[in-house]
Amino acid sequence: MSLLSHISRLCCSRCSSIPSSSTRLFCYAPQIGRTGGGFLRSTLIKSKQAFRNVSVVETKRESYKLKNASWKDLKAILSLAGPYKWRILLGISFLGVSSTIFLLTPRVLGKLIDEWDETKQDKMDQTDKSLLLARYFKENPVALVGVLMLGALAIAARIYCMHTAGQLVINDLRKTVFNSVLRQDMAFFDKNKVGEIVSRLSTDALIVGYSVSMNLSDGARALLTCLGSGGLMVYTSLAMCKVIVVVVPVIVGTFAVFGKLQRKYTLMMQEAVAGANQVATERLSSVRTVRMLVAEKKELAAYSDKINEIWLISKMEGLAKGCMFGSFQFTGYLALSSILFYGSNLISQGLLTYGELSSFCLYAVLSAGSLSAMSGFYLELMKGLGASSRLFELKDREPKIPLEGGIQKGNVQEAIRFEHVAFGYADRDPLFHNISFDVPAGKITAVVGSSGSGKSTIASLLLRLYDPTNGRILVDGVDLKDLDPSYWRRHIGTVGQEPVLFSTTIRDNIIYGSTEPEKVSEADIVSAAEQSNADEFIMRFPQKYDTKVGEHGSTLSGGQKQRIAIARALVNKPNILIMDEATSALDASSEYLVRIALNKLLANSKQTVMIIAHRLSTIKHADQIVVVDKGSVAECGSYEELIQIPDGIFRKLVEKQTFGFKDQDSY
Numbered sequence: 001m002s003l004l005s006h007i008s009r010l011c012c013s014r015c016s017s018i019p020s021s022s023t024r025l026f027c028y029a030p031q032i033g034r035t036g037g038g039f040l041r042s043t044l045i046k047s048k049q050a051f052r053n054v055s056v057v058e059t060k061r062e063s064y065k066l067k068n069a070s071w072k073d074l075k076a077i078l079s080l081a082g083p084y085k086w087r088i089l090l091g092i093s094f095l096g097v098s099s100t101i102f103l104l105t106p107r108v109l110g111k112l113i114d115e116w117d118e119t120k121q122d123k124m125d126q127t128d129k130s131l132l133l134a135r136y137f138k139e140n141p142v143a144l145v146g147v148l149m150l151g152a153l154a155i156a157a158r159i160y161c162m163h164t165a166g167q168l169v170i171n172d173l174r175k176t177v178f179n180s181v182l183r184q185d186m187a188f189f190d191k192n193k194v195g196e197i198v199s200r201l202s203t204d205a206l207i208v209g210y211s212v213s214m215n216l217s218d219g220a221r222a223l224l225t226c227l228g229s230g231g232l233m234v235y236t237s238l239a240m241c242k243v244i245v246v247v248v249p250v251i252v253g254t255f256a257v258f259g260k261l262q263r264k265y266t267l268m269m270q271e272a273v274a275g276a277n278q279v280a281t282e283r284l285s286s287v288r289t290v291r292m293l294v295a296e297k298k299e300l301a302a303y304s305d306k307i308n309e310i311w312l313i314s315k316m317e318g319l320a321k322g323c324m325f326g327s328f329q330f331t332g333y334l335a336l337s338s339i340l341f342y343g344s345n346l347i348s349q350g351l352l353t354y355g356e357l358s359s360f361c362l363y364a365v366l367s368a369g370s371l372s373a374m375s376g377f378y379l380e381l382m383k384g385l386g387a388s389s390r391l392f393e394l395k396d397r398e399p400k401i402p403l404e405g406g407i408q409k410g411n412v413q414e415a416i417r418f419e420h421v422a423f424g425y426a427d428r429d430p431l432f433h434n435i436s437f438d439v440p441a442g443k444i445t446a447v448v449g450s451s452g453s454g455k456s457t458i459a460s461l462l463l464r465l466y467d468p469t470n471g472r473i474l475v476d477g478v479d480l481k482d483l484d485p486s487y488w489r490r491h492i493g494t495v496g497q498e499p500v501l502f503s504t505t506i507r508d509n510i511i512y513g514s515t516e517p518e519k520v521s522e523a524d525i526v527s528a529a530e531q532s533n534a535d536e537f538i539m540r541f542p543q544k545y546d547t548k549v550g551e552h553g554s555t556l557s558g559g560q561k562q563r564i565a566i567a568r569a570l571v572n573k574p575n576i577l578i579m580d581e582a583t584s585a586l587d588a589s590s591e592y593l594v595r596i597a598l599n600k601l602l603a604n605s606k607q608t609v610m611i612i613a614h615r616l617s618t619i620k621h622a623d624q625i626v627v628v629d630k631g632s633v634a635e636c637g638s639y640e641e642l643i644q645i646p647d648g649i650f651r652k653l654v655e656k657q658t659f660g661f662k663d664q665d666s667y
């Protein structure tokens with residue numbers, strides 16, 4: 001037993017050079033064993049109980065069963081490393097060098113033991129003694145240091161090559177997935193949460209990148225060491241190999257069972273981490289609202305729930321890992337004890353030397369360590385496969401509405417026609433049954449209706465963020481579906497209900513909408529800001545157009561944000577303008593000035609404008625008003641025409657607002 005513990009100590013002292021998982025096997029596995037069955041049993045019972053309680057996790061579990069590791073996934077993961085194959089091959093060549101040196105060490109050690117034994121027993125003559133390895137190293141220390149340095153350099157070069165290859169794969173993956181996500185249609189974003197997607201981009205991409213770089217290198221090193229030490233075991237003593245043959249099937253079986261479990265828990269873990277990230281991202285980005293509603297404790301509880309889910313899965317994952325490494329520990333030490341027992345018999349029969357037994361033991365430890373490292377490689381690969389399946393899903397998803405392609409039309413000569421349009425959001429009741437109306441070119445069309453009647457949705461359909469489920473939208477007789485969506489949107493200036501600004505300067509926010517920002521002149525920017533009545537407040541800031549607006553424009557007032565958003569819509573000189581409640585955050589006088597500016601703009605150009613408004617005072621000058629009610633167009637005409645209709649929906653809306661917003665109607 002003392003030799004056994006000596007060898008295991010020897011192995012521990014070499015932890016830095018043995019693959020990380022083997023370190024865990026020899027150093028930590030005994031501790032897992034010592035913790036005893038009580039801990040394992042109670043953890044198992046508690047976790048099982050908790051899993052039953054966490055319905056979210058439970059329901060998701062089923063879907064993981066379907067996602068079996070497939071060679072297709074593996075091929076797809078490996079193909080990511082394709083562009084960097086030379087870097088990886090170089091890393092593997094360095095691995096060959098370091099592994100050769102590493103594998104020769106036990107052989108040299110065995111030889112030294114035998115030489116020492118023979119010298120002690122004085123079995124050698126003087127000539128033989130001059131050939132002693134120990135003497136050679138004593139007389140040529142540079143050769144020894146040189147070999148060791150070569151090994152060290154090869155390790156450093158391998159790690160550099162693999163690490164950089166991994167980072168390049170991660171970069172590619174993140175860019176490709178981000179590009180694919182950006183191209184998705186709005187229905188995708190309605191279903192998928194941004195925090196979750198960000199988690200995929202950060203955590204999952206890291207895992208996949210690692211599994212094709214450092215993990216691949218660790219796996220290759222383990223395989224090389226396993227094959228090399230296996231071969232050298234056969235070379236050292238064929239008779240001793242009988243013991244090994246019995247143990248290998250047990251180890252392979254353990255791989256298979258726990259590897260599968262690991263993949264399942266990894267998938268669950270990634271799902272849970274993504275969920276926690278989603279909660280954190282959403283709540284922190286709305287921290288003002290959380291503070292105003294004194295919801296800190298509620299949000300902490302929501303986040304803690306997510307973290308608890310992670311904890312439960314982590315316990316099961318830890319248990320599976322522990323059992324796996326524990327099994328390796330057991331089989332490993334059993335094999336080692338058998339080797340020592342059988343080996344000492346062979347020595348006593350004169351069929352084996354002490355040096356050969358030592359070499360064999362070290363090779364057995366090395367191969368056990370590398371088998372364990374291969375299990376680590378397998379687990380990491382399973383993790384990579386788990387992480388990749390969701391990433392590839394995102395990467396390969398084809399949006400229902402393409403980003404580009406089709407007829408390049410960006411203006412309206414006659415009219416935009418909504419023809420029997422029906423539409424409903426996914427998982428909701430149909431919103432529109434039959435919407436038909438015209439938006440004449442160069443005129444202002446206002447869309448009104450009660451809250452939730454679908455006014456903003458009409459703007460979304462016009463921008464082709466969604467496709468109608470029935471009917472058509474025609475632009476001068478051409479179906480919107482046949483137009484190039486990006487080209488079409490590029491010629492539409494949009495100001496949404498909630499102006500969205502980016503955390504950069506006012507100037508950058510204004511030119512954000514331009515397709516060629518570098519071509520936008522200072523005069524264009526100032527002109528757009530003047531038209532939207534923003535120039536006057538911008539010039540009062542010390543840094544004027546270079547003022548940073550903070551996250552989502554948090555350092556500006558609602559009205560200021562809206563005016564910058566209007567300037568952004570105007571700077572591109574769009575052919576079509578969609579103003580969704582665009583003036584709602586402006587005070588009465590600013591709104592009036594913006595309106596005068598817009599009217600001037602309309603008088604001088606052929607812009608087609610769609611205003612979606614609640615405040616009916618703002619649409620008095622519209623050429624046409626479309627009233628949407630209960631999924632269809634209820635009324636259509638000028639302000640004067642609609643107000644005349646007794647019991648008309650528009651008239652009622654105006655009456656309601658006159659009562660509530662009297663002061664707004666004064667100008």
Ligand SMILES: Nc1ncnc2c1ncn2[C@@H]1O[C@H](COP(=O)(O)OP(=O)(O)OP(=O)(O)O)[C@@H](O)[C@H]1O
Nearest residue numbers: 190425426428431450451452453454455456457458
């Ligand atoms: N992305 C979405 N996914 C699912 N349902 C949505 C989505 N956007 C809007 N809805 C629903 O569609 C309906 C119409 O919404 P829309 O924003 O078009 O109404 P609106 O008339 O502009 O309302 P408001 O005047 O209050 O802004 C609402 O019931 C809303 O809940």
